[in-house]
Amino acid sequence: MELPGYYEYYCGVKIIAGHDALERIPGILQDLHARRPMIVTDKGVAGAGLVDIVLGAVKDQLTIGAVADDVPPDSDLRVVNRLAALYREQDCDALIAVGGGSVMDTAKGINIVVSERADDLMKFSGAGALKRPLKPLVAVPTTAGTGSEVTLVAVVKDHERHLKMAFVSYFLLPNASILDSRMTLSLPAAITAATGMDALTHAVEAYYGLSKNPLSDATALAAIRLISGNLVKVTRNPSDREARLAMANAAALAGMAFSNSMVGMVHTLGHATGSVCGVPHGVCMAILLPYGLEYNRHKREAVMGELLFPMGGSDVFAGTTKEQRTDRVIAYVRQMNQDLHDASGGRHARFFKEVLDREGKPAVPRERLLDIARTALGDGSIFYNPEDLDYDDFLMVLEAAWEGVALDPGCIRT
Amino acid sequence: MFQPQKTYEFYSPTKVLSGNKALENLPVELDGMNAVKPLILTTPGLSARGMEKVMASAFGDSNLTIGVFAGVPPQPDLRLIRELYSLYRDNGYDAIIALGGGPVLDTAKALNIAVSGKPEDLESLASGNPLTKKLKPLAAILNLDLSGCEMTRYASLGSLSLTSPALIPDLMIIDPRTATEEEQKTMAATSLMSMTQAVEACLHPARNHLTDAYAYGAARFIMENITNVMRNPSERKGRLALANAAFFAQTSFDNLAPGMVYELGMAVSRSCHTKPGLIMGLLLPHFLLLEMRKETTDRKDLYLFIGGPEAFAGTMAEASARKAVDRIVEILLELQSIVTYFPRSIRDLGIKKEDLEKIVAHGSAAGVRGEYDPQDIRNILEKAWETRF
Amino acid sequence: MNEYKEIQSGSKPFKRAYVALMLWFVGRAIEAAARVDAAVKAEFDGLSPGFTFSLGVMPQGPTMIVGKDDQGLVRYRGWDPEGQKIDLKMKVKNLEGAILMFTFQESTAMASARNRLIVDGEVPAACAIVRVLDIVEVYLLPKLIAKLAVKRYPDWSFGEKIRNRIRIYGGAIFGL
Structure with missing residues (x-):
């Protein structure tokens, strides 16, 4: 194991994981001296009956102050302020966020407003602006991928002023994250596949990134092993509770790894593709991950080869020479995309040209790749990528990922 | 790493800063916790080795005032906490920095309870009432003379046993200037303690993905560095790896109930005044051999922790548990040849055969988890008494 | 209790002076590079009018400030942030971190990977400034050292590199 200089x-998030983890929420809130939480969630989550499951698990021991189930997918400052007002009216003293990234961000935003009595959230954006603990926040993720249940960032948009405020503070970390298999059991196959590949990307990029460290390594390896053993399985058989729980664990482990070791070019390009073409994050990650491995390979050959152990298991690892391991790792990731494509009835995209938008039209027209490459130049995740990329490099990678072909090693400038 | 999934909880609230110039980040970290005037606690021994100067230099250019109390004794008591309580209050400190192992952390944790509330809270916590106040910031700077509980929820002060997750330090710093060379035997004891905690975490019935991840990191760092550092104590990177391993092992230990070897090691240590880590090192192989004879425990991946992926993958599944034990015995034999006066059995420590029965009785009555058979405990102790490595 | 004492944190005047000198030098070199190197100029052109950034050491400097003036020219704006509108603040957490950077023991990329830098401001602008710093480092440093400081050493033509290097050194030292 490598110890960096x-x-x-x-x-500092307490992790509670299991098939009946939700039942521990009352005890956790009691330890945090809270007795009247507000539940924050969205219509989709509520509609799938997940809020009822949460309520069923806690209601005997806990008074719920309010249930706000209308966080929109594109949440913003107005929503944050409205829900903060509800929190105060109902005299709540803690937050339970049930949902994905947008719900978590909104709950974190509400927490700043109600804890700091902030009339202008902007005052608390940027690093180091929060100086003391906020109200108790319990995160209940309903996808297994983003890892936002263990990350310290919140992004809140201000649609009126056309601003995107980023908040970064240890105090934004949830006090506890509840990983319960019931919360992801009804996730459709394609979303299961894409979010699972998001988690895999977090772990893999954390493992070969510049900021890797022994703890991000250990959590990344555990995440990769769980994903390799369970993602295709659960995409084929969505009601497999053990595999669902394994994936929820994997996503949290990968979240711990990347929030400490950061991510690299796969995220740089993924963020850019998301913002230019509106492609879901997990889909971008799945498509781009092989290229992150190929592009950085000359700087990280040995480290990448180590990933074959958690991906392929003992026998494959022992049976592959050191020189061939990175090849196998890259092939393994591509195969995984193929298997997920098959398991989801073709809905899991393997390259950009087969990504479709809601109307069934190509979501990433080839001519938009130039815009994506330009946007990528402004994404901070590139700092942590082992090799540098300029506009031409971004474009070269995007072209290959659009077509679905391997990178030409001759085109990678070293 | 391959266990069936049960509901688990894991909590590690410590921020880690490890490596070159880690100490210099203290002012920024304290500022992030709203603290500007820390009180450093350390021992006369560490002070004599120039640690105060190191700390003063680390705070250089920060504009902060720091207090240093360099009088933590090997057995801190309530009287000391009361004195430090007044000192902390009267001089307006707002954070504690514990520099050193065992007693320094016990003092720091106890003092933190007192200054965050009142000194009477100590007795209250010891008699089972939970803490109600958020504690003040506590940073720990680890060296290689450790008790095994520094970064955990446990502290003891004379007859008081204090247990609360709130006691776990907020910050842990490992820096080459403070994780300096100790006597070989001290460093061996510290590492064998970590090894025991990591191995028992790996075999623990309540192990989970996170205790596994931490135990794995600990075991790898110890196996890769322990003998190098004993041979060449000036090997700085190896020392830092061992200090990191201690933190990882303690964190997995803290999230599981203490294991049998740990508890027995502590019990034997009380009757012979030898560092518990050395004793645990002697008990560990006998414990593992006994475990291997049972069909119940899931131990097939122990060798992954001990030998690493390359060795593990290259070994037949049936042989791998045995290989793990062999590898640990090899390490112990190597330590014997490197470290002067390294004990070879618990008999060497002045334990009499008739004392064992008392430890068995104590072990099965108190600490040791119920599922262990007193016959097993007796068996391990006798083996560790008779067999000389 | 004679084991107790209170210590005022001292100062490190020589290290401070060294870092201050380096910051002064780098600040003026950026100004010169924006005149000489097309890529640096393009990066600044892409930033908003009047864009100003600072690079400094916590908690109390030294600092250097560089910004665009009314004509869009890049100017070194001295060491005192007082009264200046700064869009992007890059702060090294402590003096020792700055020493590691300015003695080239740690590259900008490594310093950020090791969390030694705090960036306060818009991320795209920070990315542009890091690219500028990388280019300036390549001009200022001998290849052997610059190769450690940047991830990928550019394949500029030798003649152009030397010509620009002389002009940037001239600009930084003599204000030419």
Whole structure:
């Protein structure tokens, strides 16, 4: 195991994982001296009956102050302020966020407003602006992928002022994250596949990134092993509770790894593709991950080869020479995309040209690749990528990922 | 790493800063916790080795005032906490920095309870009432003379046993200037303690993905570095790896109930005044051999922790548990040849055969988890008494 | 209790002076590079009018400030942030971190990977400035050292590199 010359690591979130983890929420809130939480969630989650499951698990021991189930997918400052007002009216003293990224961000935003009595959230954006603990926040993720249940960032948009405010603080970390198999059991196959590949990307990029450290390594390896053993399985058989729980664990482990070791070019390009073409994040990650491995390979050959152990298991690892391991790792990721494509009835995209939007039209027209490459130049995740990329490099990678062909090693400038 | 999934909880609230110039980040980290005037606690021994100067230099250019109390004794008591309580209050401190192992952390944790509330809260916590106040910031700077509980929820002060997750330090710093060379035997004891905690975490019935991840990191770092550092204590990177391993092992230990070897090691240590880590090192192989004879425990991946992926993958599944034990015995034999006066059996420590029965009785009555058979405990102790490595 | 004492944190005047000198030098070199190197100029052109950034050491400097003036020219704006509108603040967490960077023991990429830098401001602008710093480093440093400081050493033509290097050194030292 490698010890870097210097590293930092932190994940102060209490993790509770299991088939009946939700039942522990009352005890956790009691330890945090809270007795009247507000539940924050969205229509989709509520409609799928997940809020009822949460309520069923906690209601005997807990008074719920309010249930706000109308966080929109594109949440913003207005929603945050409205729900903060509800929190105060109902005299709540803690938050339970049930949902994905948008719900988590909104709940974190509400928490800043109600804890700091902030009339202008902007005052608390940027690093180091929050100086003390906020109200108790319990995160209940309903997808297994983003890892936002263990990350310290919140992004809140202000649609009126056309601003995107980023909040970064340890105090934004949830006090506890509840990983319960019941919360992901009804996730459709294509979303299961894409979010699972998002988690795999977090772990893999954390493992070969510049900020890797022994704890991000250990959590990344555990995540990769769980994903390799369970993602295709659960996409084929969505009601497999053990595999669902394994994936929820994997997503949280990968979240711990990347929030401490950061991510690289797969995220740089993924963020850019998401913002230019509106492609879901997990889909971009699945498509781009093989290219992150190929592009950085000359700088990280040995480290990448180590990933064959959690991906392929003992026998494959022992049976492959050191020189061939990285090849196998890259092939393994591509095969995984293929298997997920098959398991989801073709809905899991393997390259950009087969990504479709809601109307069934190609979501990433080839001519937009130029815009994507330009946007990528402004994404901070590139700092942590082992090799540098300029506009031409971004475009070269995007072209290959659009077509679905391997990178030409001759085109990678070293 | 392959266990069936049960509901688990895991909590590690510590921020880790490890490596070159880690100490210099203290002012920024304290500022992030709203603290500007820390009180450093350390021992006369560490002070004599120039640690105060190191700390003063680390705070150089920060504009902060720091207090240093360099009088933590090997057995801190309530009287000391009361004195430090007044000192902390009267001089306006707002954070504690514990520099050193065992007693320094016990003092720091106890003092933190007192200054965050009142000194009477100590007795209250010891008698089972939970803490109600959020504690003040506590940073720990680890070296290689450790008790095994520094970064955990446990502290003891004379007859008081204090247990609360709130006691776990907020910050842990490992820096080459403070994780300096100790006597070989001290570093061996510290590492064998970590090894025991990691191995028992790996075999623990309540192990989970996160205790596994931490135990794995600990075991790898110890196996890769322990003998190198004993041979060449000036090997700085190896020392830092061992200090990191201690934190990882303690964190997995803290999230599981203490294991049998740990509890027995502590019990034997009380009757012979030898560092518990050395004793645990002697008990561990006998414990593992006994475990291997049972069909119940899931131990097939122990060798992954001990030997690493390359060795593990290259070994037949049936042989791998045995290989793990062999590898640990090899390490112990190597330590014997490197470390002067390294004990070879618990008999060497002055334990009499008739003392064992008392430890068995104590072990099965108190600490040791109920599922262990007193016959097993007796068996392990006798083996560790008779067999000389 | 004679084991107790209170210590005022001292100062490190030589290290401070060294970092201050380096910051002064780098600040003026950026100004010169924006005149000489097309890529640096393009990066600044892409930033908003009047864009100003600072690079400094916590908690109390030294600092250097560089910004675009009314004509869009890049100017070194001295060391005192007082009264200046700064869009992007890059702060090294402590003096020792700055020493590691300015003695080239840690590259900008490594420093950020090791969390030694705090960036306060818009991320796309920070990315542009890091690219500018990388280019300036390649001009200022001998290849052997610059190769450690940047991830990928550019394949510029030798003649152009030397010509620009002389002009940037001239600009930084003599204000030419």
